[in-house]
Amino acid sequence: xxxxxxxxxxxxxxxxxxxxxxxxxxxxxxxxxxxxxxxxxxxxxxxxxxxxxxxxxxxxxxxxxxxxxxxxxxxxxxxxxxxxxxxxxxxxxxxxxxxxxxxxxxxxxxxxxxxxxxxxxxxxxxxxxxxxxxxxxxxxxxxxxxxxxxxxxxxxxxxxxxxxxxxxxxxxxxxxxxxxxxxxxxxxxxxxxxxxxxxxxxxxxxxxxxxxxxxxxxxxxxxxxxxxxxxxxxxxxxxxxxxxxxxxxxxxxxxxxxxxxxxxxxxxxxxxxxxxxxxxxxx
Amino acid sequence: xxxxxxxxxxxxxxxxxxxxxxxxxxxxxxxxxxxxxxxxxxxxxxxxxxxxxxxxxxxxxxxxxxxxxxxxxxxxxxxxxxxxxxxxxxxxxxxxxxxxxxxxxxxxxxxxxxxxxxxxxxxxxxxxxxxxxxxxxxxxxxxxxxxxxxxxxxxxxxxxxxxxxxxxxxxxxxxxxxxxxxxxxxxxxxxxxxxxxxxxxxxxxxxxxxxxxxxxxxxxxxxxxxxxxxxxxxxxxxxxxxxxxxxxxxxxxxxxxxxxxxxxxxxxxxxxxxxxxxxxxxxxxxxx
Amino acid sequence: xxxxxxxxxxxxxxxxxxxxxxxxxxxxxxxxxxxxxxxxxxxxxxxxxxxxxxxxxxxxxxxxxxxxxxxxxxxxxxxxxxxxxxxxxxxxxxxxxxxxxxxxxxxxxxxxx
Numbered sequence: 198x199x200x201x202x203x204x205x206x207x208x209x210x211x212x213x214x215x216x217x218x219x220x221x222x223x224x225x226x227x228x229x230x231x232x233x234x235x236x237x238x239x240x241x242x243x244x245x246x247x248x249x250x251x252x253x254x255x256x257x258x259x260x261x262x263x264x265x266x267x268x269x270x271x272x273x274x275x276x277x278x279x280x281x282x283x284x285x286x287x288x289x290x291x292x293x294x295x296x297x298x299x300x301x302x303x304x305x306x307x308x309x310x311x312x313x314x315x316x317x318x319x320x321x322x323x324x325x326x327x328x329x330x331x332x333x334x335x336x337x338x339x340x341x342x343x344x345x346x347x348x349x350x351x352x353x354x355x356x357x358x359x360x361x362x363x364x365x366x367x368x369x370x371x372x373x374x375x376x377x378x379x380x381x382x383x384x385x386x387x388x389x390x391x392x393x394x395x396x397x398x399x400x401x402x403x404x405x406x407x408x409x410x411x412x413x414x415x416x417x418x419x420x421x422x423x424x425x426x427x428x429x430x431x432x433x434x435x436x437x438x439x440x441x442x443x444x445x446x447x448x449x450x451x452x453x454x455x456x457x458x459x460x461x462x463x464x465x466x467x468x469x470x471x472x473x474x475x476x477x478x479x480x
Numbered sequence: 481x482x483x484x485x486x487x488x489x490x491x492x493x494x495x496x497x498x499x500x501x502x503x504x505x506x507x508x509x510x511x512x513x514x515x516x517x518x519x520x521x522x523x524x525x526x527x528x529x530x531x532x533x534x535x536x537x538x539x540x541x542x543x544x545x546x547x548x549x550x551x552x553x554x555x556x557x558x559x560x561x562x563x564x565x566x567x568x569x570x571x572x573x574x575x576x577x578x579x580x581x582x583x584x585x586x587x588x589x590x591x592x593x594x595x596x597x598x599x600x601x602x603x604x605x606x607x608x609x610x611x612x613x614x615x616x617x618x619x620x621x622x623x624x625x626x627x628x629x630x631x632x633x634x635x636x637x638x639x640x641x642x643x644x645x646x647x648x649x650x651x652x653x654x655x656x657x658x659x660x661x662x663x664x665x666x667x668x669x670x671x672x673x674x675x676x677x678x679x680x681x682x683x684x685x686x687x688x689x690x691x692x693x694x695x696x697x698x699x700x701x702x703x704x705x706x707x708x709x710x711x712x713x714x715x716x717x718x719x720x721x722x723x724x725x726x727x728x729x730x731x732x733x734x735x736x737x738x739x740x741x742x743x744x745x746x747x748x749x750x751x752x753x754x755x756x757x758x759x760x761x762x763x764x765x766x767x768x
Numbered sequence: 769x770x771x772x773x774x775x776x777x778x779x780x781x782x783x784x785x786x787x788x789x790x791x792x793x794x795x796x797x798x799x800x801x802x803x804x805x806x807x808x809x810x811x812x813x814x815x816x817x818x819x820x821x822x823x824x825x826x827x828x829x830x831x832x833x834x835x836x837x838x839x840x841x842x843x844x845x846x847x848x849x850x851x852x853x854x855x856x857x858x859x860x861x862x863x864x865x866x867x868x869x870x871x872x873x874x875x876x877x878x879x880x881x
Contacts, residue, residue, distance in 0.1 A: 206519040207652050208492015212677075236653055237490070237684075239677045277540065277579055279818025282825040284848060291844050294818040298560050298578035338843070340656065340817055369491060369652070370518040376573055376619050392735040394496065394521040401519075401618075408573070408618050423735045446705075446730060453675035453706040481862075538816055625816050628790065656817070663787055663839070664861075692839060 199350070200476070201382035203367035203375060204389060205398030210418035210442070211388045213452060215366040216243040217459045221469050223328035226480060227361055231331040231353045233346050233378050234368045235318060238332050242455045246323035246330045254333060255314035256344050258292040259302050265309035272301040272310060293339045318345045320352060329357070342374045350381050362478055371405045379405065384476065385413040386439065392423035396430060403436065416472065419444040439475050440468035481638060482767045483631075485665040487650035487658060487689075488672065489681030491519070494701045494734065495671040498756060499649040500525045501743040504607050505760045510645040512605070513634040514613040515627045515661045517598075522649050525743055528603030528611045536600055536614065538625055540577035540592040542570050548589035555581035555590060573619040597621075600630055602637065610637045624660025627651060631664070645767070654688050667767050668694045669725070673701045674710045682713070686720065695766060696722045699759060703727035723766065725759040728752055769799045771872070772832035772854075773865050778806040784868050786838025786861035788845055789819035795865055796830055805830075824848035836860050836868055840880050856880040 202215045212234075219230035232240040259272075259281070266288060272281045273288075280294035281301060292315050302310045318335045333349040335342055350365070357363055367378040367385075379385055385406060389399040399415070406413045415431055420441035431438050443464045451458055459465045473479055486502070488495040500522055503512045514522040542563070544555075549568060556564045559581055563574035572595070582590040597620035605611045612634045614626055634646050648665070651657035662668060668689045672682040682698075689696055698717050703710040710727065717724045731752060737744050745753045774791035776783045785791040790812055796805040807830060809823055824845035827835060835854055838861030849856060857877040860868035871877050 206491055206521075208490060236655060237681065239680070242676050242680070275579070275583065277577055279815060279822045282821050282828075282848065284825060284828050284851060287851070289821070289848065289851070291818060291821045291847075293844075294821075296560075296576050296578055298576065298580050299558070300578060300580040300583060303558070303580075304583070337654070371616070371618055372518065372621050373573075373619060390735075393524045393738050393741070394519070394735075397521055397524055398519050405618050422732065424739045444732060446732060449702065449730065450705045453673075453678075453702070453709060455676040537814075621816070625813070628813070663790070 198384070199363045199365060199382040200478070201365045201367050201378050201385045203379065203385055203387055203402060204369060205371060205387070205402035206394060207369040209388045209390050209395060211369070212239050212243070212366055213458065214386070214388050214416060214418070215364055216240050217457055217465065218469055218472065219328060219364045220244070220457055221459050221466070222362065222473065222478060223326055227327045227358065229329040229331065229353055229357045229361060229363045231349060231363060231365045233333070233349060233365050235333045235335040235342050235345050235349070236368065238334055240366050241330070241332055243457055244325065244328070244330055246325040246328065248321060248323040251319060251321040253316045254318045254320050254345055254348055256295070256317045256341060257297050257312040258295045258315050259290055259310040260313040261288040261290060262309045262311065265307045267307045267309070269306060272305060275300050275304065293341070296341060297344065317341065320349060322356070331356070342368070343377045346374055346377050347381070350378070360480070371401050376405065376409065379409050379411050382411065385411055386472070387413055387415050388418055389415060389427055390419045390423065391417055391425070391427045393426070395423070396427050399427060399430070403434065414439045417441045440471045442468050481635065481644055481646065482667070483646045483648060483665045484667045484669060484763060484767060485648040485650045485661050486669045486671060487661065487685055488652065488670060489654065489685035490673070490678050491652055493671045493673040493678060494728070496521050496649055497734070497738060497744055498671055498699060499647065501745040501756045502647055502760050502763070503605070503609065504743045504745055505757065506609065506645065506647055508608040509643060510609055510647050511634045511638045511643055512609055512611045513630050513646060513648045514611065515630055515651050515657070516649045517614045517616050517626055517630070517657070518652065520613055520615060522611065523613050525738060525741055526605035526607060526611050527741065528601070528605045528613065530601045530603045532602040534600055535596050536598040536626055536629070537594045538597050539595050539621070540579065541572045541575045541595045542577070542579070542581050542590050543593045544568055544570060545589045545591065548587045550587055552586060554584055554586065558584055598626065600626070600633070602633060612637070624656040627657050627660040628663070654684050658685065658688060662689060662692050662694065665692065665694055667763065668696045669763060670696060670698045670722070671701060672698060672713065674703050674706045674713065676709070679709060679713055683716070686722070697725050697763065697766065698722050699725050699728060701728045702730040704729050723762070725762055726755040728755055769834060770796060770832040771799065771869070772796045772827060772830060772835045773868060774835070774837040775865055780866040781864050784838055784860050784863055784865060788837050788839065788841040789823050791823060791837070794827060794830060796832060797869070820845040821848060827854065828852045836872055836877065
């Protein structure tokens with residue numbers, strides 16, 4: 198089962214929940230955590246894991262063969278992403294915009310374009326006890342996060358045992374990267390905070406879940422601040438609130454140092470137990 | 481024209497709350513642009529009255545003309561994104577708009593259509609200033625394009641009203657939208673927090689800002705959560721020549737003002753209110 | 769010398785566009801013939817990704833000796849300009865084209881390397 202932890206807005210506690218839930222479960226059974234926030238992967242800061250392997254991740258981009266090219270300029274015309282420009286007698290390719298749609302390579306009249314692999318990021322796998330941690334990091338300037346996310350999910354699914362729980366830390370927002378993660382998940386937890394900003398962003402996230410027709414529930418972080426509007430909204434919309442994690446200055450201090458929190462907070466352990474029980478995460 | 485852009489790299493540092501406070505302090509002398517279009521929240525405390533709405537088109541999506549389609553399946557075979565179902569329906573969230581299908585369709589049944597993925601608004605806020613803000617649809621990609629558009633509208637309004645300061649709530653992350661937020665700016669104000677991830681993202685986003693050779697200043701929120709780290713952040717600011725505006729203490733009820741639909745500076749006699757007022761004063765002195 | 773400027777308008781009094789990739793116009797002045805040519809960077813506001821290479825291609829085809837702009841290009845546009853051997857001067861923002869040209873003549877702009 199793939200359980201995604203997502204949120205509309207950044208900074209609500211998505212990474213805190215992912216890292217603590219995964220570590221807590223790993224005290225009892227095997228579990229894998231994948232950080233799919235490939236533009237800003239931060240989960241690793243909180244996990245004291247041992248690295249097993251690192252590998253480059255690639256995407257396919259067209260490569261130009263001068264000898265075969267008739268300089269017809271079709272490829273530049275076809276490419277909707279501006280990654281091919283014909284400059285005088287040379288065809289220049291800009292790999293970070295390429296969506297690998299295959300059109301230029303397949304249709305080039307002179308067969309002057311073929312695929313080659315270029316590095317788009319780096320995946321690492323590490324572990325601590327029962328916890329496996331997979332992280333991918335997108336190269337700065339690379340724009341096609343979706344392909345790296347999808348490859349990382351495939352890698353994680355292949356690596357994990359068939360019945361193993363996989364928790365994924367999704368990117369923030371409601372754009373293509375998070376759609377890709379949600380599309381490949383079985384269940385989604387939306388993390389929010391009980392403030393007007395939190396509620397506004399939660400509504401957008403809920404809309405996304407409904408468009409993708411995905412089962413989801415809410416976890417409220419920093420419970421105690423703000424107001425009850427998030428709770429009323431969830432009630433009115435028939436959305437399950439799995440847990441409420443108390444706002445606690447002590448936890449904020451521990452977080453700021455990069456510590457896992459569940460070992461220091463009974464409330465957090467209780468709330469994690471609630472999530473585990475309601476979603477039947479333990480075998 | 482002076483443009484002040486507030487960014488943070490990481491979410492949840494208090495960027496929008498602080499920007500909204502600046503908007504209140506600037507009042508009718510400034511134009512405000514909400515370029516954090518993924519999580520556009522400024523309107524929640526600025527109570528804007530929309531004067532003008534415009535549809536926002538970006539990218540293309542394939543559309544099949546049923547009357548011309550012979551269901552030969554060539555499009556399904558070529559699509560790399562699994563965007564065409566066996567029943568020849570296009571999934572607009574999967575379609576990347578590459579137009580390969582449209583190019584090879586033997587009966588020319590597929591046309592590429594511009595996609596309306598959101599709206600942007602020109603409003604007058606309760607703070608007596610104009611607010612330009614946007615709402616993106618689901619699955620819409622926040623590229624720099626919408627950010628550029630919002631900023632362009634803000635500049636137009638400023639010119640028409642003889643105003644010379646634009647305040648921008650910038651985009652998160654370090655990608656294309658934040659580059660677009662920073663383009664043409666005069667001062668960048670980075671709101672960070674005293675946490676490992678806050679500091680990590682501060683450094684990453686400043687690497688981006690540096691490319692624009694901008695004057696930079698910084699507010700450290702929740703500075704007392706980790707005084708050792710705050711010292712490290714302050715050292716970093718000094719080393720990089722970033723003006724250190726203020727340290728805001730952790731406050732459990734930071735969001736109380738927001739709940740009342742207000743900004744922090746409208747809660748009189750608090751430390752935060754005073755520190756943010758001082759920061760705005762310094763910012764004004766820097767850009768003049 | 770054929771000199772190109774990234775511009776927001778089509779005359780000497782127009783403001784410089786500090787952006788390279790998303791520049792609205794390329795204003796071209798030929799010092800020998802004193803001729804002016806203005807090329808609109810058509811459709812650039814509709815482009816989501818890859819504005820840099822696209823504008824660079826436009827400049828490549830104009831083929832000036834020098835380009836004067838504000839912020840300077842991104843890495844992609846730079847690849848094109850290097851190939852075309854076009855010299856670039858940056859730092860000309862918040863001024864008119866006329867002022868930018870004077871600054872260039874007085875060696876007050878930064879050469880981009």
